Amino acid sequence: MTPFPFNAATPVTYPGPAPDRADVVVIGGGIIGVCTALFLARGGHSVALLEKGRIAAEQSSRNWGWIRQQGRDPDEIPIMMEALQLWRALAGETNIDIGLRQQGVTYLAKDARALDRYEAWLPHARAHGINSRILSSSETAAMFPDCAQRFAGALTTPSDMQAEPTLAVPALAAIAARASVAIVENCAVRMLDIAAGRVAGVITENGRISTTQVVLAGGAWSSLFLRNHGVALPQLSVRENVAATGPLPDIHAGAAANQKVAFRRRKDGGYTLARRGASDLFVGPDAFRSLPKYLTQLRADPFGQRLLPAAPRGFPDAWTTRRHWTGDERTPFEDMRILDPAPNMREINHLSGDFAEMFPALPPVTIKSVWAGMIDTMPDIVPVVDVCAQLPGLTIGMGMSGHGFGIGPAMGRVLAALVTGDAVGHDLSRLRATRFTDGSAMRLGPNV
Template sequence: MIVDGTGQARDMNADVVVIGGGIVGCAAAWYLAKRNVDVVLVEKGDIADEQSSRAWGFVRQQARDPAEMPLMIACNRIWQQLEDELDADIQWVQAGNLALAADEARMQQFRDWLPVAREFNLETRLLSRSEILSLVPKMTGPYIGGMYTPSDGHAEPRLATVAFADAARRKGARILTYHAAEKIETTAGQVSAVVTDRGVVRTPIVINAAGARAMTIARMVGLSLPQLVVRATVAETTPMEPVTGAGVWGPGVSFRQKKDGSFYIAGGAQSDYDITLDSLRYIREFMPNYLKNRRFFRMRVGAPLWHDIARRIPGTEDNKHPFARTVGIEPTPNAGTVLRSLKGLNRLIPATSELRIRRSWAGLIDTTPDAIPVIGPVDAPQGFIFATGFSGHGFAMGPIVGKVLAELIVDGAPSIDLHDLAYSRFAEGRVGKPKSVV
């Protein structure tokens, strides 16, 4: 039984239930509805409330793990016509992605990635400092060169995610906000229902697109998902005249300039990590990558750990309602990261020295040991499908992931091979080192 907007209870059935109202879940609902699938999306809060609205907005093919490249190249084509497809303004700008190198070692990393670009016919090229200055004259700060992919772009995360949800609704999808999934029922090894805090939706197929909460959803069907969550800080500056339309990944700061002239700035790879019980459970899987990149992480022990412990104790309210504490939360931004990001922007572009911080926020990023997502069905239970672990790439990849999931469900197979991204890779020992360059 589901409580509708009038407060009345009613039965509900669906061909597919999507758990998660971020861009991946909303895109899946849209593409399924386009294929005349009866789809219900359940979201514990509001659409784009937790992760997707807090993303940086970068849409890049550049410097990705080769396993992601087929999806991202196809997704870039979707982004180019998405405003027409969804009949919505998502502030799409296609002006490239520019990664800067402060030293020769970083330039060598870019050179080493170029064979991947050539393999996938991507127009990425290396640029000298003088070539970059021709492209962005005001960027006179410290760097020796960079890598540029002109077909990359960026968009406004909340606008894009809400546009998918609105389009899905118009096609008949039922979008149930403030419905937290609390249990998944199975019958004879097959998914049979999703139990929310407001009722039950009977269905044979569930897509776990819950992002930072996907581990909890996986445990509902007895699966262990090696995924952890980091907290990234982003800030928005006051506006100035146009500097560049490209997304820039630079030494000490990553940024893009919005259409109103303000900058979204972030600390590149810098993140905060709140320790949870899963930190201990998956320490073996994540330790190699942590040791290699530990300078980028600041460890914290606090409320997330205590809430996680409470969720694991049978009979507690946190155990019965695992997402109750997570609705409407505002992750704490790191003030030091904001200050360092602004200083990094000022160093790269001295003309920004008079800008001030308009606002700052933090967002959660779900990440896997090999920093590539988990997409596709599992062997058991039948009907359970993962779409998570995007490792900071979920916003950019969301549209194509929604599309291939619809193909998987309706056609029986996706148009793009998902073997390298399968959940089974963890049990089969097919987990390598992260291969992305930025």
Template sequence: MEPLANLPPSTADIPAQTTVVVIGAGIVGLSAALTLIERGIPVTVLEKGRIGAEQSGRNLGWVRKTSRAPADVPLAQAADRLWAEMPGRIGADCGYRAAGILFVTRSQKQMGIYEDWLKAVSALDLGARLLAPKDIDRLVPGGQGDWLGGVHTPSDGRAEPSLACAALARAVLAKGGQIVENCAVRSLSTAAGKVSGVITERGEIGCEKVILAAGLWSRRFLGNLGIFLPTLPLICSVLRTAPMEGPCQTAVGGPDFSFRKRQDGGFTITQRGRLDAPLTPDHLRLGLRYLPVLRAQKGATQVGLGRTFLHELLSARHWKDDQITPFERCRIMDPDVNPALNAEAMAALRKAWPVFDQARIAAAWAGMIDVTPDSDPVIDTVAALPGLILATGFSGHGFGTGPAAGHLAADLATDHAPIVDPAPYRLARF
């Protein structure tokens, strides 16, 4: 993964009591904690591994509204505002820049999809528009992609995963919150049918509310409580280049590559057309729920049987409060990079924009994404267990919307007016 910059020292000891416990110190959990602590509500963030060490620190850094489901766009718009306000709010730069995002295609079918999307979001005033080949050449000069067209949203942007979580964590601590790393939550304690605390590997913490922002691990945690959440894993391999001159500041997504400028002068690149889909026992349990999306994205995932299947097969699905959990056995999920996919991305990118012939690869990594059947997250209270709020299942989109998603989770935990309508994110839709 990318080295995270200036991680703060975590809180040494767990408290006996707090008001809200946030499980997970990724972008969503830290954003929820920051919102709560700014409202004067005591918060403790518990992280089984390190701050931002999984997908929040491994993603592409895109902050986009383009091609999101129309019902999900208001959350992305709220996130734009919060990203822009972040330096004044926390006194640190997360690398956010509204430099725009462009998707390009050679497919008439894909152009039709872009046209349909623009019609569906026409009332939201995004400033997005379709581009002809000459427009693409002006925006991203030096190309030889023979594009049919594309869609461009100038108000989309980017931020730096290597900076954001560390900066948010420092702000949470500076404002009086607590963050305890290497402290897995094993279960929840209840009283009178509602949440009364969390049971950790270091002991119990009494609390009134719990926000579960545990990403990939949320399904297993909830399963032990008898709560159903459908997610399956995907693995995205990523690389970054050394600093170089590039074609533009705008992030660009093609059919088999994407690139975006980094604050350090390099580019973050991935094979946008394909992800690895490691088979797990959950595919047997949940596979039918994913058939529509698999048919729609045929060829976009490489299904394979590897160590993930064995890891999942041997990992406990149920445990007692005094037993070691899967979260303690795997502190940080660190999947293998797929060099072939990264090589495909670089070859396609160099063909489309020859300036990348000069690119020198500085590092590569992979991240595991938790994907819901409709690729939208769950941000909701749990009717069966009052006091538990979910903010998970972001399907690879969580970094961009993270500040607003965490804010919405904090709203639900404190009965504040929600920053956006939470209806699209209800758990009951599954």
């Protein structure tokens, strides 16, 4: 079986060294951090992008590769629409085929109740001119002629796209490097340097960098980094399992999902398979602390996550992971360069079996690669994109809740604007950090 391309032995592409100073330091080399750094550099700012492991090695390369407007929270839709435009523009700036294709996204409804749920989301699409529509049972059958299962209908968005995450995010990083972003891998930021109550620099494992602006885009590690500074945000991380098949006949060019399996046609002729709405939560100290904030989500979907008693050693919310350290101490970020959870092979086997059952005319479905990723999520399933009131000079982009890959280019542009004070162009009130402490009612993203 082919190993996942990013692991601790993956060669370093950007060895540094890090600069002594920068206008802005971006923490985290996933798609959010890479795009933030790119847009800051294009605005004329000197930028250092620091990654504790490898660019795109965690969830940014492990996601399904969907670039979708469909099913988005209404407050994310305008940002997502911008992201589609940016994806097209950025794909044209590299000679690498990142697999960007407009092939649509389709959600298959097993019954009338599911179809009603999809129809309830449609007004959000219509309000923004998105070409989402409901398919009848016969239209759905015509779209998937090789499918053995009969559906009540489907929700489809032809303008949605896809790309290959393992190719796309490194290609975006190369664009950022050409824009003079100083990218440094294997360089963990241990903590912020605070002077007179605001950011004055960052302390890395290789020394201090002077800066007055920092963007935290650390994915699953963000809440752990903040907690060391006394800032508590209820971010948790859940594991999702993914598989890639060997080459198969083309039964659908886009991305689709039923109640059992989500699938996407890959650039290599195979399919990426995953289980929609089935994730594993490793219960740790942060899970207990954050439980009151997640009660609304748990009541709405009590079986949405499988609870596991403890995270593996070194994970952000493992029981033995340290929560406090100084700039002179080795940190959890150095102890685990790449968060590389082992996939649940029982779940993987179910995925391949369900896909083969769905399309029985296919030749034997062989799995060529399996992996898992840790998705950073928030109680209301929308991210935090905000300046940090407790630590002036710090801007936060975290808790993308499994939506980060598709929306990444536009979120990077938005975070860059927050840093510089330029026009953001979108209403970010829904994404403010204080919504968890200002008495606001918890409002979940749409359950589609």
